[in-house]
Amino acid sequence: MNIRWIRIYHLVYIFGESLSLYMDIPQCQVNNRYGIFRGCNLTGIPLVQTDIGILDLGSNYILEINASSFPFLEKLFKLQIDSQKNEKLTIRNHSFRNLPGLIELDLSYNRMLILDSEAFAGLSYLQNLLLYYNNLTGSILENDYFKDLKSLEYLDLSSNAISYLKPNPLFYYLHNFHLLTLKYNHISRICEGDLHSFERKMFTVMDLSNNRLHESGPDVWKSCGKPFRNIQFDTLLLGSNGLNVDSLQSITSALNGTKIMHLKLAHHIMGASFGFHNLKDPDNTTFTALVNSDLQILDISDGSIFSLNPYTFANLSQLLLLNLAENKINRINMYAFHGLNSLLHLNLSNNLLGELYEYTFDGLPNVIHIYLQQNHIGAIRDAAFKQLTKLELLDLQDNAIKQIRFCEQINYVQVMYIGRNRLKAVGQTYVNTTYFDATQNNLENLGELYWLSNIPQIKGIILNQNRLSYCYPFFNISKTNSLIYLDLSENMIQLIWEKGQCLDVFHHLSRLKVLILYGNHFAFIPDGIFNGLSSLKNLNLSHNSLTYISNGIFPLSLEKLDLSNNQLLSPSPELFTSIQSLDITKNNFICDCTLVSFIMWLNETNTTLLGSPNDIYCMFPTNFLYQPLHKLNVDGCDEDLVLLPLRFSLFVFTTLIIAISVTSTIVYNHFRGTCFGLFRRITTSVLGGPKSEGSLEMHQYxxxxxxxxxxxxxxxxxxxxxxxxxxxxxxxxxxxxxxxxxxxxxxxxxxxxxxxxxxxxxxxxxxxxxxxxxxxxxxxxxxxxxxxxxxxxxxxxxxxxxxxxxxxxxxxxxxxxxxxxxxxxxxxxxxxxxxxxxxxxxxxxxxxxxxxxxxxxxxxxxxxxxxxxxxx
Structure with missing residues (x-):
């Protein structure tokens, strides 16, 4: 199975790379072995070089291909004759005899494709044949069109008019054939003996989705026997066939004994949905016939299942992955998952679950991943996950969870996603996890971090896009904490530091390597705030309002620093002595002689500057607006005579302006009503009272x-x-x-x-x-x-x-x-x-x-x- 997939991916990669190479080549000519003649109004095959590798003749007016159409093109490996604009395209006998090295042939999207019996003669190396959207019938498989395609691996017959499957015995000899796509056809039933030519084949993928398998009732399927006898499938796709519980049970009976690794049934119509009772939910008989199929992956997503009944999957003891996403599941009954002793991955996302009980996940002793995002879960019993001793990942994002007391009953989980819920506090809950993600909740107290950091197993904490705006820690952070990754971005930590609260929040995080603080409205960085971060490698302070950063504030261990999208005026090069990668784009640099040392450092440093050099530009004075710093000439600035006096003058002036502004703002905020009243009295006394602004003209009011x-x-x-x-x-x-x-x-x-x-x-x-x-x-x-x-x-x-x-x-x-x-x-x-x-x-x-x-x-x-x- 793995070898076949590697071959598929290899071919896809080759053709994808080929496509990307000739996307920018001029049309209607050959360039570097790539001939692009798409949409060139051709009626025949153009003259091309004999060493051409790819030839695209799509969207033209070619009516017929015959034995004399192509010269001998030994190196041509991909040919496209798709989407011809005529009513039909005829392929005569031996049309491709001069193309012995062809690997992929695309004849898709022709309104009517007419094939002579020897149309594909000589294509012994052809691996991929694309025949979708050609109005072909079941005769394309019934006749011997493919007898010379000894290397054929992939056949795409989707979106045709095929109503039955009776492949020709020649398929016995196509030993490499393992990919067949028949989706969007008219197939309504397959009976025993119809697929006799496919026996003893191992299909990597057979796609029968979007057909009409539901039209044959249960009685018809029972009379059809076992059409898939002695055929094995890595992946069998039967989705979008209008299958309800009864029709699916009949089809699985026809699959009884067939080895299938992955069965995909999405989209289906099983289930009563919310508020309806006319359709049945799957029960303990629905998948009984798959007991001998060795099924490992079952996808029944995108349907209307409302209730998971007891023992629904009891016969699928080898199942490793169960996908129930995008249904309408609101109730999981007791014993619903019993029998799934081997299950590792359970996906219940995008459903209507509201509560999780102690028995909800009974019968899943080996599950390691559970996905429950985008439900309506608000109530979780404390012991809901207690029995899942091997759980590694729990995804509860996009729900309505307000508290996490249930975490204390979890034995251990490596990764816990609980973002986009309604948490207001962690509440000193012991979260036994390595990676805790509480993105986009309603947390306001930065003191929660002090508690979470003390949990020995936690190495990563994400609290971004919360409402962290005050800090009342009830614990000190232990010096033995294990925290390596911390994301506090898009909060309001500036309000905390303005009050002088929790300025020691990072002092004991000696193992922390990544700290993300972007979008916190920082106007300043308190001195010593990063003390103790002796292992910090990556610091993100972007999208703040920093105008000045004092020297020596960053840890010596820091290697990567992001200060983009701030308001830095004249940063000192001494800030970045130990930095290996720096992003300082989109700041408000004042381009005068005070910036000389920084400009010289930019031009000489070995530090990797991230972002475009053109985004490191001036914002003042206006005659230098958006002028990149690396293009400025600083020869006219004498740093000894000009730079130092200007710095001192700027410092004194800025200090006075800030003091006056702050004082004026405080006075006005507290006495603005009094100030306005005084202003009114003064203006009234000076101007002699309010004056009328003329007559009402023609208006009564x-x-x-x-x-x-x-x-x-x-x-x-x-x-x-x-x-x-x-x-x-x-x-x-x-x-x-x-x-x-x-x-x-x-x-x-x-x-x-x-x-x-x-x-x-x-x-x-x-x-x-x-x-x-x-x-x-x-x-x-x-x-x-x-x-x-x-x-x-x-x-x-x-x-x-x-x-x-x-x-x-x-x-x-x-x-x-x-x-x-x-x-x-x-x-x-x-x-x-x-x-x-x-x-x-x-x-x-x-x-x-x-x-x-x-x-x-x-x-x-x-x-x-x-x-x-x-x-x-």
């Missing part, structure tokens, strides 16, 4: 306030009392709103339209209630129609509450607004309310035209039509 009735009380307290002049004389605006200004008894949509067109602006207060209110959405639509009609910024959208962008964009008029304009968001902090109302007042008074675009015109037309239809 300053603004129409559109909101859900359920939000009225909040709107009254937040908007009306602070803006409407009827509520308070100091307010400047005359607002329109439904409860006061709509005409009773008049059509509601007419009230809305009059309010919109009689107001200078429309303010839509979008909340969860607003999105569920049809009148509110219609009012938004109408206001947006006016926006496109007048081409003025007459619509103001205020979002209230925790509404995501996805929730807003579900509604077409709101999605159209968000794509072209910015909306306002009600502040969460009460001290920002005055500032917000001031900004809103400015937008009400401000008149702004908008630019008309083709896309805007199209949206306007759509909204106008909808508004007219609604009114009608």
């Amino acid at each position: 300053d603004a129409y306030l559109c909101y859900s009735k359920k939000d009225f009380q909040w709107v009254q307290n937040s908007f009306l009392e602070n803006l409407d002049s009827h509520y308070c004389e100091r307010n400047r605006f005359h607002l329109c709103f439904e409860e006061r200004d709509f005409v009773p008894g008049e059509d509601h949509i007419m009230n809305i339209r009059q309010a919109i067109w009689n107001s200078r602006k429309t303010i839509c207060i979008v909340s969860k209630h607003f999105l569920k209110d049809g009148w509110c959405i219609e009012a938004f639509n109408c206001a947006q129609s006016r926006y496109f009609t007048e081409l003025k910024d007459v619509l103001i959208m205020v979002v209230v509450g925790t509404l995501s962008s996805f929730q807003l964009k579900r509604y077409e008029p709101i999605r159209a607004f968000v794509q072209r304009s910015q909306y306002m968001k009600w502040p969460e902090d009460s001290q920002d309310v005055d500032w917000f109302l001031g900004r809103l007042s400015y937008k009400i008074l401000k008149e702004q035209n908008v630019k008309k675009q083709a896309k805007v015109t199209k949206i306007a037309s759509t909204l106008e039509l909808r508004a007219v239809a609604t009114v009608s």
Whole structure:
């Protein structure tokens, strides 16, 4: 079996390499022994050199190939005459007699292929014959077309019109023949004696998938005997034949005694699926007939199996791999896997499992790999995996697991994948594993790492894409830990280090070789953070916001460092003295004389620089923007006279700017409401109070306030009392709103339209209630129609509450607004309310035209039509 597969892979490799070599060769000519004449409108065989190796004549208008078509081409080993554009292609007797070295012949994708009886005469070295999509019938195997193909190994007859199988006795003498593809044909049954010519053959692959084997009922299969008698299969593919439990049981009875290593039944229609009962799930009789087949791999994936019944696989004692993925399995009954004493690999991924019980995996004493990803598993009993003493890999990714107490009952597992679940804490659970992957969970406490590192067997921990943002360790990391690989990428560890928490997190990881910290929003690296990493070889700090790194911060053992996609300004070459491989691309280098030593180091270093040299470029000054550093001329910089004073001046200036910025930010954050109020009082006293921005022109109101009735009380307290002049004389605006200004008894949509067109602006207060209110959405639509009609910024959208962008964009008029304009968001902090109302007042008074675009015109037309239809 292995030798045959090696030969197949070898041929595939040869032809794949050949294809890659002539992909870029000009069409309709021969170049370096490769003739590419595909799609050249040929009606005959072109003249080619006698030493040609590959000839592609596909997609032409060749009607006939005969004995005089080809000159003597001794070295031609691959010929393609596929996809001719005529109604038919005829191959006459002895057509390939001048091609004695041909190994592969492709005649596929011809609408109708007509073969004379001696069409393949002389092809004694041919190994691969491709005849798919040729409208061939069962006679292609029944007659003696292949009698001269002594070396034939692979025959592809897929996607033809073959309805029966009765191969010619000549197949007795094709001793190398072991690959047959018959998928996508019309075969409905195979009876005893039909495959007599295949007896005593060992097929590496026979593909009968996507046929019509289900059309012959159980009674027909019972009367057909044993068609596969004395034939052996490495792989037999019977999937996509519409097989249910009864038809499959009949076919397996026909296979009784046939030696099969791998039986593939995906895709099938076995199983009741979720919520149905009209089809049966497999039971303890379904695979009984395969008891003598020595089956090692069974693939019944991609179906509708809902329940695994007791003893379903009890007769498959030699099975090594069972694939049940992509079914609808929700229930695994007791004793479902009993009898699978030799099973090593179990795949239950992409099903509907919700719970795992103590008995779920009973009967699997030797299983080493279990795949349970992409189910709905939330509850796992503590002893669910206790009996699996030889388990090496457990994949529980993409489920709904919230705690991992069950891990304490696992004897030992080399690799545990529990990523993309709902873990919030490890909870001091003893995880007896070597490699622990908890990617994309909800872990927030970096202190979990202290516990996990103390588990003696753990050598690799992956906690990337969690929410690590604080650190409360309950244990110290043992100096005898075994951790070698640690991935903490795409978290928020910068928040932890800013608070001075867990700065000793790496100090006892003396065996660690790989540390991945990219995407943690680092603005700085604390001094001494990497102390203790005496064995570290690979450090990834890419995709952060580092502007400066102090000398001596990296361990001397470090060999590979990734600092790409940061904001480094002028790094010191002394940082990289021990580094063998460095990626420092896509940073914000300031290209002045302070960078001279680094540029000189780049041009002279023996360190391997990863990435393109053109990605190590300047970001400042603007006249050097994106200029690669290796192309800069630094002869004009005197490092002694210029470099050191500039460094000191830059240090003093930067320190002052940072101190002033930090102080200003802190003061503003704590007293921004007071600052804004003071600003308002000053401007009012200087300018003499608020000025009116002109008359209302032709508008009755300053603004129409559109909101859900359920939000009225909040709107009254937040908007009306602070803006409407009827509520308070100091307010400047005359607002329109439904409860006061709509005409009773008049059509509601007419009230809305009059309010919109009689107001200078429309303010839509979008909340969860607003999105569920049809009148509110219609009012938004109408206001947006006016926006496109007048081409003025007459619509103001205020979002209230925790509404995501996805929730807003579900509604077409709101999605159209968000794509072209910015909306306002009600502040969460009460001290920002005055500032917000001031900004809103400015937008009400401000008149702004908008630019008309083709896309805007199209949206306007759509909204106008909808508004007219609604009114009608």
